Amino acid sequence: MPLLVMKFGGTSVGDAAAIRSVAAITEAQRATWGQVALVVSAMSGVTDMLIRGATTAASGDQQTFRAMDRLLREKHAAALAELVSDERERADVSDQVFRLIDEFSMLCHSVAVLGELSPRAVDAISSLGERMSVRVVAAALRARGIPAEALDATGFVVTTAHFGDARPLQDVTRERTRAQVLPLLERGIVPVITGFIGATEQGVTTTLGRGGSDYSGAIIGAALDADEVDIYTDVDGVMTTDPRLSPDARVIPVLSYAEMGELAYFGAKVLHPRTIRPVVERGIPLRVRNTFNPSHPGTLVVQDVASNGQTVKAVTAIRNLSLITVEGRGMIGVPGVAARTFGAVASVGANVLMISQASSEQSICFVVPSNTVPQVTYALEHNLAMELARRDIDRIWARDDVAIITAVGAGMRETPGVAARVFGALAESQINVIAIAQGSSECSISTVVAASDCDAAVRAVHRLTQG
Ligand SMILES: Nc1ncnc2c1ncn2[C@@H]1O[C@H](COP(=O)(O)OP(=O)(O)O)[C@@H](O)[C@H]1O
Numbered sequence: 001m002p003l004l005v006m007k008f009g010g011t012s013v014g015d016a017a018a019i020r021s022v023a024a025i026t027e028a029q030r031a032t033w034g035q036v037a038l039v040v041s042a043m044s045g046v047t048d049m050l051i052r053g054a055t056t057a058a059s060g061d062q063q064t065f066r067a068m069d070r071l072l073r074e075k076h077a078a079a080l081a082e083l084v085s086d087e088r089e090r091a092d093v094s095d096q097v098f099r100l101i102d103e104f105s106m107l108c109h110s111v112a113v114l115g116e117l118s119p120r121a122v123d124a125i126s127s128l129g130e131r132m133s134v135r136v137v138a139a140a141l142r143a144r145g146i147p148a149e150a151l152d153a154t155g156f157v158v159t160t161a162h163f164g165d166a167r168p169l170q171d172v173t174r175e176r177t178r179a180q181v182l183p184l185l186e187r188g189i190v191p192v193i194t195g196f197i198g199a200t201e202q203g204v205t206t207t208l209g210r211g212g213s214d215y216s217g218a219i220i221g222a223a224l225d226a227d228e229v230d231i232y233t234d235v236d237g238v239m240t241t242d243p244r245l246s247p248d249a250r251v252i253p254v255l256s257y258a259e260m261g262e263l264a265y266f267g268a269k270v271l272h273p274r275t276i277r278p279v280v281e282r283g284i285p286l287r288v289r290n291t292f293n294p295s296h297p298g299t300l301v302v303q304d305v306a307s308n309g310q311t312v313k314a315v316t317a318i319r320n321l322s323l324i325t326v327e328g329r330g331m332i333g334v335p336g337v338a339a340r341t342f343g344a345v346a347s348v349g350a351n352v353l354m355i356s357q358a359s360s361e362q363s364i365c366f367v368v369p370s371n372t373v374p375q376v377t378y379a380l381e382h383n384l385a386m387e388l389a390r391r392d393i394d395r396i397w398a399r400d401d402v403a404i405i406t407a408v409g410a411g412m413r414e415t416p417g418v419a420a421r422v423f424g425a426l427a428e429s430q431i432n433v434i435a436i437a438q439g440s441s442e443c444s445i446s447t448v449v450a451a452s453d454c455d456a457a458v459r460a461v462h463r464l465t466q467g
């Protein structure tokens with residue numbers, strides 16, 4: 001029987017009204033597809049509250065997490081009161097949710113006493129939001145007459161121990177997910193699975209990174225050999241730019257995996273950047289749709305897309321970045337400088353978002369998140385101490401307050417002059433381009449601009465998507 005995996009984001013389960021839409025969509029899609037499985041995020045704002053409780057506790061504050069405890073109880077109880085009329089069922093589910101909130105307060109209390117918050121403890125605490133929401137959503141489905149069961153992915157999404165940024169171990173995850181989920185599907189039960197979380201082989205809870213429920217949807221969809229994975233969110237699909245930045249943003253009907261990958265990597269918050277990989281590997285179509293406008297077909301993401309002659313399909317922006325430059329005449333022809341430069345960056349775990357090397361080989365520049373600049377420059381000065389002493393490298397410096405603007409579209413590969421159009425559009429709006437790079441997939445062009453030019457740059461490049 002065909003299987004659809006649907007992931008619902010935080011806003012899609014943000015309150016009782018949203019969860020009712022989820023239940024209605026589930027009922028309709030179950031009738032169409034035969035089998036559906038849900039992957040669900042925490043109710044909107046909940047993960048932030050959990051993390052805030054944990055971090056304030058680490059500095060000895062015993063008040064904030066108690067305030068969060070109360071808010072969490074109110075939020076989940078209010079949803080359950082509206083969604084579940086059967087009193088016994090409601091009492092049972094709120095009991096389960098409240099026990100998770102007790103766990104939150106106990107963990108925060110320990111953090112406050114110890115005065116220390118390890119990455120492992122952050123994951124234990126931030127994973128609780130999804131463990132609460134799946135219980136509420138499954139109860140709402142049952143209240144509508146749909147057989148449903150809440151499942152914690154810690155039982156089958158097996159990951160590395162990189163707390164806060166864990167990666168799934170593919171084979172064991174596939175085996176355990178199938179063993180736990182397929183029997184439910186065969187019995188006509190809708191599994192409602194936690195997004196965002198997993199566990200190590202030893203059973204220690206991990207998370208896949210903020211926004212990681214999309215990734216969970218793709219991991220679980222791939223493990224179950226789903227026929228399609230739908231990501232339900234609060235906009236009609238993937239748009240030509242962030243609709244919060246530009247009211248002219250339009251929904252893109254079809255994108256290739258490569259285009260979607262570039263968009264997500266370069267800041268389109270609508271999809272977690274790692275989501276594409278599990279579905280590409282199995283050729284599973286992905287769709288981005290709106291929980292609050294379910295009749296809209298959304299954006300379909302597939303392997304190949306016929307070119308529509310429109311080379312720039314979408315534009316994204318990433319802020320809070322710094323451009324680091326390593327420069328010196330003595331770098332010319334010296335082997336290994338680039339390797340040691342990036343080795344230094346990697347050694348402090350900083351994420352290099354873009355690299356641009358001047359053809360003269362007199363400088364290397366790359367972009368990192370601004371909050372990693374102190375560690376990165378320290379590591380560079382340490383790793384390149386010899387070149388600095390010999391004056392082969394003159395300086396290592398950071399320019400703060402920059403943004404990356406990326407134009408995405410597969411047509412760039414075969415269309416000459418796209419880069420010229422992008423730079424022309426920026427120049428027309430008097431925007432100074434600080435650095436450039438072309439994506440290795442050849443379906444994106446990235447430019448670095450001053451943060452103060454970011455919005456204007458997005459609008460300028462967005463005009464190129466008009467046709
Ligand atoms: N290119 C884009 N297309 C659509 N939405 C975008 C884009 N870039 C940024 N967004 C933002 O992503 C949001 C959806 O992502 P997110 O808030 O993580 O949703 P969810 O809670 O459903 O996971 C939208 O509300 C929109 O503001």
Ligand SMILES: N[C@@H](CC(=O)OP(=O)(O)O)C(=O)O
Nearest residue numbers: 009010041047210211212213
């Ligand atoms: N709840 C997690 C995971 C997630 O993906 O949430 P959302 O789907 O609401 O972006 C977070 O806030 O990071």
